[in-house]
Amino acid sequence: MKMRQGIPLNDQDRIPWLCSLHDILLRDGASGQRVVLACSALKKAYRDILLRGKGDAPPKCDEPGKEGKLAEVTLLVVYLSGSFEVISGRLRKRKGHFMPPELLQSQFDTLEPPSAPENFIQVSVDRGLSEIIAVIMEALQ
Numbered sequence: 001m002k003m004r005q006g007i008p009l010n011d012q013d014r015i016p017w018l019c020s021l022h023d024i025l026l027r028d029g030a031s032g033q034r035v036v037l038a039c040s041a042l043k044k045a046y047r048d049i050l051l052r053g054k055g056d057a058p059p060k061c062d063e064p065g066k067e068g069k070l071a072e073v074t075l076l077v078v079y080l081s082g083s084f085e086v087i088s089g090r091l092r093k094r095k096g097h098f099m100p101p102e103l104l105q106s107q108f109d110t111l112e113p114p115s116a117p118e119n120f121i122q123v124s125v126d127r128g129l130s131e132i133i134a135v136i137m138e139a140l141q
């Protein structure tokens with residue numbers, strides 16, 4: 001696998017995966033489920049695919065919804081923000097994960113933090129886990 005070898009993923013690697021995730025959100029949302037998806041989705045274009053799919057990406061996630069429009073899911077993006085130093089320190093302590101911490105810089109380089117009109121909240125990863133969960137639960141009420 002590329003990441004294990006220290007090679008960052010690119011759009012071609014990520015887009016089919018994001019399309020599959022959109023399909024799952026659409027399917028589970030249609031059956032009335034509320035879904036929590038942990039996903040890197042670094043660029044705005046990636047989050048747009050989660051939301052609407054991608055019209056020119058056959059065979060997945062190009063199914064038109066009603067009135068010929070791409071089917072959109074209801075999505076709240078929870079942007080877990082943190083400094084390079086904090087996240088890098090945590091990754092270096094992490095054991096048995098495929099991602100080498102050296103790839104973190106490429107992810108920071110690629111990151112486009114969510115901004116209006118995206119539907120999002122920002123929560124700092126400096127906060128403790130139970131506090132982060134409480135903030136997210138509050139936003140979902």
Ligand SMILES: Nc1ncnc2c1ncn2[C@@H]1O[C@H](COP(=O)(O)OP(=O)(O)O)[C@@H](O)[C@H]1O
Pocket residue numbers: 090091094125126127128129132
């Ligand atoms: N709020 C937090 N406070 C302290 N440590 C955290 C927090 N969130 C995550 N971590 C640590 O940082 C590591 C990387 O975080 P993350 O990428 O979210 O988790 P995972 O390793 O499950 O993908 C985790 O394995 C965990 O040890």
Ligand SMILES: O=C(O)[C@H](O)[C@@H](O)[C@H](O)[C@H](O)COP(=O)(O)O
Pocket residue numbers: 003008009014040041042099107
């Ligand atoms: O916990 C982590 O270390 C990351 O979430 C890691 O799993 C990575 O982000 C994904 O594999 C997707 O890769 P990209 O961020 O390069 O799309």
